[in-house]
Amino acid sequence: NAGVTQTPKFQVLKTGQSMTLQCAQDMNHNSMYWYRQDPGMGLRLIYYSASEGTTDKGEVPNGYNVSRLNKREFSLRLESAAPSQTSVYFCASASHRGNYGYTFGSGTRLTVV
Amino acid sequence: TQLLEQSPQFLSIQEGENLTVYCNSSSVFSSLQWYRQEPGEGPVLLVTVVTGGEVKKLKRLTFQFGDARKDSSLHITAAQPGDTGLYLCAGLVNNDMRFGAGTRLTVKP
Numbered sequence: 601n602a603g604v605t606q607t608p609k610f611q612v613l614k615t616g617q618s619m620t621l622q623c624a625q626d627m628n629h630n631s632m633y634w635y636r637q638d639p640g641m642g643l644r645l646i647y648y649s650a651s652e653g654t655t656d657k658g659e660v661p662n663g664y665n666v667s668r669l670n671k672r673e674f675s676l677r678l679e680s681a682a683p684s685q686t687s688v689y690f691c692a693s694a695s696h697r698g699n700y701g702y703t704f705g706s707g708t709r710l711t712v713v
Numbered sequence: 714t715q716l717l718e719q720s721p722q723f724l725s726i727q728e729g730e731n732l733t734v735y736c737n738s739s740s741v742f743s744s745l746q747w748y749r750q751e752p753g754e755g756p757v758l759l760v761t762v763v764t765g766g767e768v769k770k771l772k773r774l775t776f777q778f779g780d781a782r783k784d785s786s787l788h789i790t791a792a793q794p795g796d797t798g799l800y801l802c803a804g805l806v807n808n809d810m811r812f813g814a815g816t817r818l819t820v821k822p
Contacts, residue, residue, distance in 0.1 A: 604755075635812075640805045642717075643756075643812040663795070690755050699748050699763075702803075704755030 602626050606691050606705035613681040620662045621676040621708050623691030631694045632674035633658075633702065634666060635688040643690065649674055681712045715741060717804055717813035725819040729791050730796040737784045743805050745778055745785050750799040750815070752757030792820045 604625045613619055625632065630651045635643040645658030649668040664679045664684060674693075678685060688709050692702040714749040718737045726732055736745070744763045748756035760769050762778035762785065769776045773796075789796055799815045 625814070633810075640722075640814055642814040643803075645810070666714055692755070698808075699744055699760050701758035702756075702810070704757070706753070706755050 604691055604693055604703050605704035606689075606708055608617070608708060609712070610709050613678075613710065615682060615712060617681050618677065618679050619681065619710075620678075621689055621691070622673070623675065623705060624673045625691075625693040625702060625703070626672065627693060628671070629693035629695050629697075629703070630671070631698065632668065633692045633694070634664075634674070634676045635690045635692065636660065637690060637707075638687050646676065646689075646703045655670075678710075681710075686710060686712045714809055716803055716811040719800075719813035719816050722814070723817050723819075725821065726792055728793055728820055728822050730798060730820075731788070731790050732792055732817070732818070733786055733788045735784070735786050736804075738795075739783065740804065740806050741782050743761060743782075745782070745805070746803045747785070748778055748801040748803065749791060750801060753798075756799075757800055776778055788819075791817075792805055794820045794822050796820050 607622045615710045633648040634646040644660050647666040649655045652671045667675045688707050690707050691705045721733045746761045747759045751757040760776045765780045765782045767778045773790045777786050801815045803812045
Protein backbone atom coordinates (compact mmCIF):
# COMPACT_ATOMS: atom_id res chain seq x y z
CA ASN A 601 0.00 0.00 0.00
CA ALA A 602 1.22 3.50 -0.84
CA GLY A 603 2.09 5.64 2.12
CA VAL A 604 4.69 6.50 4.75
CA THR A 605 6.65 3.71 6.41
CA GLN A 606 8.43 4.24 9.72
CA THR A 607 10.80 1.93 11.55
CA PRO A 608 11.09 0.81 14.26
CA LYS A 609 7.61 0.73 15.81
CA PHE A 610 8.91 0.61 19.39
CA GLN A 611 12.30 1.35 20.96
CA VAL A 612 13.73 1.57 24.46
CA LEU A 613 17.03 3.41 24.91
CA LYS A 614 19.25 4.11 27.85
CA THR A 615 20.20 7.72 28.53
CA GLY A 616 23.14 8.66 26.34
CA GLN A 617 22.56 6.04 23.67
CA SER A 618 22.06 7.03 20.04
CA MET A 619 19.64 5.81 17.42
CA THR A 620 18.20 6.65 14.02
CA LEU A 621 14.52 6.59 13.14
CA GLN A 622 13.88 5.72 9.51
CA CYS A 623 11.11 7.06 7.29
CA ALA A 624 10.30 6.38 3.64
CA GLN A 625 7.42 7.52 1.42
CA ASP A 626 6.39 6.25 -1.99
CA MET A 627 3.99 9.01 -3.03
CA ASN A 628 6.60 11.15 -4.82
CA HIS A 629 6.04 13.94 -2.27
CA ASN A 630 8.57 16.76 -2.13
CA SER A 631 8.15 17.67 1.54
CA MET A 632 8.83 15.49 4.56
CA TYR A 633 8.48 16.17 8.27
CA TRP A 634 9.34 14.79 11.68
CA TYR A 635 6.96 15.46 14.59
CA ARG A 636 6.82 14.39 18.19
CA GLN A 637 3.53 13.90 20.01
CA ASP A 638 3.26 14.30 23.76
CA PRO A 639 0.09 14.18 25.90
CA GLY A 640 -1.70 17.52 26.00
CA MET A 641 0.78 19.20 23.68
CA GLY A 642 -0.28 18.12 20.25
CA LEU A 643 2.14 17.45 17.43
CA ARG A 644 5.27 19.58 17.48
CA LEU A 645 7.55 19.92 14.48
CA ILE A 646 11.16 18.82 15.01
CA TYR A 647 12.63 19.21 11.53
CA TYR A 648 11.34 19.34 8.01
CA SER A 649 12.63 19.04 4.47
CA ALA A 650 10.79 21.13 1.91
CA SER A 651 12.52 19.35 -0.94
CA GLU A 652 15.35 16.92 -1.60
CA GLY A 653 18.63 18.43 -0.46
CA THR A 654 17.20 20.88 2.06
CA THR A 655 16.41 20.59 5.76
CA ASP A 656 15.22 23.17 8.28
CA LYS A 657 14.60 23.35 12.01
CA GLY A 658 11.11 23.28 13.35
CA GLU A 659 9.70 24.21 16.74
CA VAL A 660 11.70 21.73 18.88
CA PRO A 661 14.96 20.76 17.09
CA ASN A 662 17.36 20.57 20.05
CA GLY A 663 18.89 17.13 20.53
CA TYR A 664 18.01 15.93 17.04
CA ASN A 665 19.56 15.81 13.59
CA VAL A 666 18.05 14.82 10.26
CA SER A 667 19.16 13.60 6.86
CA ARG A 668 17.17 13.79 3.63
CA LEU A 669 18.86 10.84 1.97
CA ASN A 670 16.91 11.11 -1.29
CA LYS A 671 13.39 12.10 -2.30
CA ARG A 672 11.90 9.03 -0.60
CA GLU A 673 13.80 8.87 2.67
CA PHE A 674 14.10 11.21 5.66
CA SER A 675 15.80 9.99 8.84
CA LEU A 676 15.85 11.41 12.36
CA ARG A 677 18.86 10.85 14.62
CA LEU A 678 19.16 11.17 18.38
CA GLU A 679 22.87 11.45 19.15
CA SER A 680 22.63 11.20 22.95
CA ALA A 681 19.15 10.28 24.10
CA ALA A 682 17.65 11.97 27.16
CA PRO A 683 14.51 11.05 29.16
CA SER A 684 12.88 14.27 27.86
CA GLN A 685 12.94 12.69 24.41
CA THR A 686 10.54 9.97 25.48
CA SER A 687 7.67 10.48 23.07
CA VAL A 688 5.86 9.16 20.03
CA TYR A 689 7.55 10.23 16.81
CA PHE A 690 5.72 10.63 13.53
CA CYS A 691 7.07 11.11 10.06
CA ALA A 692 4.84 12.77 7.46
CA SER A 693 5.04 13.72 3.82
CA ALA A 694 3.16 16.21 1.70
CA SER A 695 2.96 17.77 -1.71
CA HIS A 696 2.64 21.56 -2.06
CA ARG A 697 4.08 22.20 1.42
CA GLY A 698 1.04 20.68 3.10
CA ASN A 699 -1.72 22.75 1.55
CA TYR A 700 -3.58 19.57 0.69
CA GLY A 701 -2.77 17.69 3.86
CA TYR A 702 -0.12 15.43 5.27
CA THR A 703 0.22 11.67 5.09
CA PHE A 704 1.54 10.28 8.35
CA GLY A 705 3.37 7.12 9.20
CA SER A 706 2.16 4.92 12.05
CA GLY A 707 4.70 6.27 14.52
CA THR A 708 7.64 5.15 16.68
CA ARG A 709 7.09 4.92 20.42
CA LEU A 710 10.42 5.78 22.05
CA THR A 711 11.18 5.40 25.73
CA VAL A 712 14.44 6.71 27.19
CA VAL A 713 15.28 5.33 30.62
CA THR B 714 0.84 28.25 24.56
CA GLN B 715 -0.87 26.39 21.73
CA LEU B 716 -1.40 28.38 18.55
CA LEU B 717 -4.55 26.34 18.00
CA GLU B 718 -6.87 25.73 20.95
CA GLN B 719 -9.24 22.80 20.68
CA SER B 720 -12.29 22.30 22.85
CA PRO B 721 -13.43 20.29 24.55
CA GLN B 722 -10.32 18.26 25.40
CA PHE B 723 -12.41 15.19 26.18
CA LEU B 724 -15.93 14.23 25.14
CA SER B 725 -17.83 11.06 25.99
CA ILE B 726 -21.27 10.55 24.47
CA GLN B 727 -23.78 7.82 23.70
CA GLU B 728 -24.27 6.37 20.24
CA GLY B 729 -26.77 8.41 18.26
CA GLU B 730 -26.03 11.76 19.88
CA ASN B 731 -24.82 14.82 17.98
CA LEU B 732 -21.68 16.74 18.90
CA THR B 733 -19.56 19.71 17.89
CA VAL B 734 -15.87 20.26 18.56
CA TYR B 735 -14.05 23.52 18.07
CA CYS B 736 -10.68 24.77 16.91
CA ASN B 737 -9.79 28.40 17.65
CA SER B 738 -6.84 30.70 17.10
CA SER B 739 -5.91 34.36 16.95
CA SER B 740 -3.95 33.68 13.76
CA VAL B 741 -5.27 33.69 10.20
CA PHE B 742 -4.70 30.45 8.32
CA SER B 743 -4.32 29.94 4.59
CA SER B 744 -5.84 26.51 5.07
CA LEU B 745 -7.07 24.38 7.93
CA GLN B 746 -7.23 20.63 8.16
CA TRP B 747 -8.94 18.08 10.38
CA TYR B 748 -7.42 14.71 11.15
CA ARG B 749 -8.59 11.66 13.11
CA GLN B 750 -6.10 9.55 15.00
CA GLU B 751 -6.73 6.09 16.43
CA PRO B 752 -4.57 4.48 19.15
CA GLY B 753 -1.21 3.28 17.87
CA GLU B 754 -1.64 4.94 14.48
CA GLY B 755 -0.76 8.21 12.82
CA PRO B 756 -3.32 10.94 12.11
CA VAL B 757 -5.42 10.47 9.00
CA LEU B 758 -6.59 13.48 7.02
CA LEU B 759 -10.37 14.00 6.99
CA VAL B 760 -10.73 17.33 5.21
CA THR B 761 -8.97 20.52 4.14
CA VAL B 762 -10.80 23.86 4.12
CA VAL B 763 -9.37 26.87 2.38
CA THR B 764 -12.00 29.58 1.93
CA GLY B 765 -13.46 31.64 4.78
CA GLY B 766 -17.02 30.49 5.48
CA GLU B 767 -16.49 27.23 3.63
CA VAL B 768 -18.58 24.23 4.69
CA LYS B 769 -17.66 20.69 3.72
CA LYS B 770 -19.58 17.49 4.43
CA LEU B 771 -18.18 14.00 4.70
CA LYS B 772 -21.08 11.62 5.36
CA ARG B 773 -22.16 12.44 8.95
CA LEU B 774 -19.32 14.92 9.51
CA THR B 775 -19.72 18.63 8.74
CA PHE B 776 -16.70 20.93 8.77
CA GLN B 777 -16.90 24.71 8.80
CA PHE B 778 -14.13 27.27 8.37
CA GLY B 779 -14.74 30.63 10.05
CA ASP B 780 -15.32 33.70 7.92
CA ALA B 781 -12.08 35.27 9.16
CA ARG B 782 -10.16 31.97 8.68
CA LYS B 783 -9.16 31.90 12.35
CA ASP B 784 -11.39 29.11 13.59
CA SER B 785 -13.18 25.96 12.57
CA SER B 786 -15.74 23.49 13.85
CA LEU B 787 -16.48 19.82 13.29
CA HIS B 788 -20.04 18.60 13.79
CA ILE B 789 -20.89 14.90 13.90
CA THR B 790 -24.48 13.81 13.48
CA ALA B 791 -25.71 10.58 15.05
CA ALA B 792 -22.31 9.55 16.37
CA GLN B 793 -21.29 5.90 16.15
CA PRO B 794 -18.69 3.90 18.12
CA GLY B 795 -16.52 3.91 15.00
CA ASP B 796 -16.19 7.70 15.37
CA THR B 797 -14.16 7.19 18.55
CA GLY B 798 -10.70 8.73 18.29
CA LEU B 799 -8.56 11.82 18.71
CA TYR B 800 -9.62 14.68 16.43
CA LEU B 801 -6.87 17.11 15.55
CA CYS B 802 -7.08 20.41 13.75
CA ALA B 803 -4.07 21.84 11.95
CA GLY B 804 -3.59 25.26 10.42
CA LEU B 805 -1.13 26.43 7.80
CA VAL B 806 0.32 29.89 8.43
CA ASN B 807 3.35 31.16 6.49
CA ASN B 808 4.17 27.61 5.31
CA ASP B 809 4.23 26.51 8.96
CA MET B 810 1.69 23.80 9.87
CA ARG B 811 0.62 23.95 13.51
CA PHE B 812 -1.48 21.33 15.27
CA GLY B 813 -3.90 21.61 18.13
CA ALA B 814 -3.69 19.20 21.08
CA GLY B 815 -6.88 17.49 19.98
CA THR B 816 -10.30 16.47 21.23
CA ARG B 817 -10.52 12.89 22.44
CA LEU B 818 -13.97 11.55 21.55
CA THR B 819 -15.46 8.37 22.97
CA VAL B 820 -18.78 7.12 21.60
CA LYS B 821 -20.37 4.46 23.77
CA PRO B 822 -22.65 1.83 22.24
